[in-house]
Amino acid sequence: MSTPLWTAKQAAEASGGRLTEGGWTATGVSIDTRTLQPGDLFVALTDRRDGHDFAQTALDKGAAAVLVSRPEVCSGPRLVVSDVLDGLVKLGEGARRRSDAVRVGVTGSVGKTSVKEALAAVFRKAGPAHWSEKSYNNHWGVPLTLSRMPEATRHAVFEMGMNHKGEISTLTQMVRPHVAMITKIAPAHLENLGSMEAIADAKSEIFEGLEADGVAVIPADDEFAPRLMQAVQGSGAGFMLDFGLTPGAAVRILSYDEGPDGGVGRMDVMGKPMDFRLRLPGAHQAVNAAGVVAAALGAGVDPDLALDALSELKPTAGRGVAFFAQLSKGRVVEVVDESYNANPASMRAAFSALKLRKPHGQGRKLAVIGEMLELGPDSHALHASLAEPLVEAGVDQVIGVGEGARALMDALPPALRAHWCESADTVVESVTELARDGDVVLVKGSNASGVHKLVSSLRDKAASATASA
Incomplete structure (x- = not known):
């Protein structure tokens, strides 16, 4: 039998909380009932939603106990603290000390x-x-x-x-x-x-x-x-x-x-x-x-x-992993997924890597660039500065996504400006219309730009491309 992560007594001492009942042991710690595993200690954090609303659900799904500040929201083993986030911080510090x-x-x-x-x-x-x-x-x-x-x-x-x-x-x-x-x-x-x-x-x-x-x-x-x-x-x-x-x-x-x-x-x-x-x-x-x-x-x-x-490390989703996707009319494209996040430095790194990729047959290099956020008053100039490294990477066509990407599109040579999309909602259609068989398609942008939606759509087409590629 595996060693428990927390006994009730240990968790109470670390968090400074009060036990409604002891005797339980936790094998994990969870803040989300959707991914909670039986035996987890559920922590009722408040963020977009109040975790207390899900405390009873957590217990019903097999949580060992719940860490709450309002014990009346559920019945079952509870570890009661005055502030849940503070209780979690103390629990973490207790894990560090031991x-x-x-x-x-x-x-x-x-x-x-x-x-x-x-x-x-x-x-x-x-x-x-x-x-x-x-x-x-x-x-x-x-x-x-x-x-x-x-x-x-x-x-x-x-x-x-x-x-x-x-x-x-x-x-x-x-x-x-x-x-x-x-x-x-x-x-x-x-x-x-x-x-x-x-x-x-x-x-x-x-x-x-x-x-x-x-x-x-x-x-x-x-x-x-x-x-x-x-x-x-x-x-x-x-x-x-x-x-x-x-x-x-x-x-x-x-x-x-x-x-x-x-x-x-x-x-x-x-x-x-x-x-x-x-x-x-x-x-x-x-x-x-x-x-x-x-x-x-x-x-x-x-x-x-x-x-x-x-x-032994390999690239993962959103961080440089490449896969083939089959579009209509038998077109197969290679997608380079860099959609996890973006700033000027990571954009340049992605373009540098793209420079070494060779399209298949008569294919080209396409770049779908989502806007970069939280860049302040220099945002326009920082977006525009990406035009030169894109050209150096040998990109043939660029699709910009989001208001910030307008400056990049304006700075590019006219021949490279394929489309500008106000949001990621229309980028799938733009890419599927533009792409040719053999193209390499780089997708890069801040999370909030939504370009990861394009990757998700193309991933749905990846399985059918495996046999064709």
Whole structure:
């Protein structure tokens, strides 16, 4: 029988709550009755909807107990606290205190989820591991991830996101990482933060929570690397590792031979040259890999094991995975799904990877570009600046989606302007009309632009293309 994640007594002591009845044990923690598993502790958070409205449903579905502030909403085992989110935070901090896990925190304007997933793969090879699901990186996602951490965890990695000053400071104090990493500083959330310097400072808050003599990991190639170093020096970090292409970096990419679906290269790891292979598209993935190795080193993991784990990673939905879809009249197109999210830096990385892809037969390169959000007053210029890298990638036709994409369409050579769609609701029709047999179709945009709807539609056509491709 597996060790329970929480006994009633442990959960009550950690959260500061009151038990209506004891004797239960929880094997997981859930905030959503749709994905709740029997034996989970259901946490009745209030967000778009009040979780208390679903407390009885959770118990009926087999929840071990519910964490609530209003015990009268249901009958059954209840853990009663004055504030549910605060109770979850305390539960997470209790999980942190009882475990000897080496904890790694990851933030950055781009790449943080990809790096978190890569570190999770590395840590799984090194022993019992724990990591953030999806992009659970906010004020409830981080404590939820902490609360789910088994006591026997050896290594854990937590993603931390923000769009306002002070948010990461709060999250890093919950996690108290032994290793704190920044992937890259890039234009994102400019609307709220006002400047790139402010973004760098907000991301640097991750170092505030470092355990004594912890390890800070920073991008050596970044324009704001000196500013990040200053933040590290003002923190409790005992060590700093940098990564990238810059000479002298602790983990440095010496060479990388990139192909459409990955590449091979060589990196210097603290003075030791090491060969590596990736199955992830884009030259930026080599730099990400260097960052993963640096963070793994900080966490006490052998770099050979880290590179072995990295060699097995494959792109996932929304992050560069490619598939074939069959349209009407026998047309088969290759779809490159980069629809998870977007900012100027990740857009350029996607275009760079697209440059290496070759259409099939008489096919062309099509790009469906959704608008980028939260860029502030420079939004128009930042969208327009994507025209040149799109041209360099050899794109033949561009479909823009959303108001922000108008500036990009206006900056493109007229021959490349296929369509502009006010919303993603009409983009499926535009693509199916425009696409030719053999085309490569890149789909990239912010989540709110809705371009992921196009990917979903094309995925429905993927099965029928498998036999044809």
